Amino acid sequence: MAGTPCPACGTPNQPGRRFCRRCAAELKPAAKPVPLPWWRTAWPFRRRVRASSGQAWRFFVILAVVLARCAGGFLLLPAGRALIEDTRDKVGKAKPVTPANITASVEVARHPATNTTDGLSNRYWGAPAAGATVTYTFRKPFRLVDLIITNGASAKPQDYARQGRALQLDMEVTTRDGGKRHKVLSLSDKPGPQTIPIQISDVTAFRLALRSPVGQTQGRHLAVGEVEFFQRS
Numbered sequence: 001m002a003g004t005p006c007p008a009c010g011t012p013n014q015p016g017r018r019f020c021r022r023c024a025a026e027l028k029p030a031a032k033p034v035p036l037p038w039w040r041t042a043w044p045f046r047r048r049v050r051a052s053s054g055q056a057w058r059f060f061v062i063l064a065v066v067l068a069r070c071a072g073g074f075l076l077l078p079a080g081r082a083l084i085e086d087t088r089d090k091v092g093k094a095k096p097v098t099p100a101n102i103t104a105s106v107e108v109a110r111h112p113a114t115n116t117t118d119g120l121s122n123r124y125w126g127a128p129a130a131g132a133t134v135t136y137t138f139r140k141p142f143r144l145v146d147l148i149i150t151n152g153a154s155a156k157p158q159d160y161a162r163q164g165r166a167l168q169l170d171m172e173v174t175t176r177d178g179g180k181r182h183k184v185l186s187l188s189d190k191p192g193p194q195t196i197p198i199q200i201s202d203v204t205a206f207r208l209a210l211r212s213p214v215g216q217t218q219g220r221h222l223a224v225g226e227v228e229f230f231q232r233s
Contacts, residue, residue: 093232094145096229104132107126121226129221135207148226148227151165164214174207
C-alpha cells in the first residue's frame with residue numbers, strides 16, 4: 001500500500017489519512033517549537049513572544065544589567081584591594097624601616113629629633129611647646145603596617161614624667177603619588193612602647209605634630225622618646 005509511512009511504527013497509510021491505521025499515531029504531527037536561547041530561560045525573558053516583539057526593550061534591559069555589573073565591580077574594587085592588603089598584613093611579618101632623613105620644626109638644645117630613631121630609650125626629642133612637628137622621609141616607598149611610639153623622657157617609669165608629654169599626635173602621611181593621609185593618634189600617658197596599626201601603601205614621608213600636652217610645667221618641655229616604623233616583609 002503506497003502512502004505516508006507512520007512516523008511511530010512505519011506502517012504505510014493511504015494518502016489523506018490523519019492517523020495511522022495500525023497504531024493510531026498522528027501521521028503529520030505538529031512541529032516542535034524551537035528551544036529558547038539561554039538568555040530567554042530566565043526572568044524576564046521566560047515568556048515566548050512573537051517574532052521581533054519587544055526586542056528593543058530586552059536589549060536595553062540586558063545593557064542595563066551589564067552596565068550595573070560593571071559599575072558595581074568598579075565601586076567594589078577599592079574595597080577588594082583593601083581586603084587583600086589587610087590580609088597580607090596579617091599573615092606577613094613586619095620588619096623595621098629606617099628613615100633617610102629627619103627634620104623638626106623646632107628642637108630643645110641637646111635633644112634633637114634624630115634621638116627618636118637611635119634605639120635608645122633614655123634619649124628623646126625635646127620640643128618647647130605643642131604644635132612642634134617632626135618629619136621623616138624614606139629612601140623608597142614602602143607599605144607602612146605598624147608605628148611604635150615611646151612617649152616621654154624615658155621608657156623607665158621613674159624617669160618617664162621628668163618632662164611633659166603629648167597625648168595626641170596629628171599624623172600626615174605622604175604617598176608616592178603625592179597624596180596626603182591624615183589621622184589623629186591618641187597615646188596613653190604611660191612609659192614604654194605603644195603600637196599603632198597604620199596600613200598605608202607607598203609611603204614616602206611621615207610627619208607628626210604634637211598636641212594635647214600634659215606635665216609641661218615651668219622649666220619642662222615635651223619629650224618623645226622613640227618613633228619606629230615597620231613595613232610588610
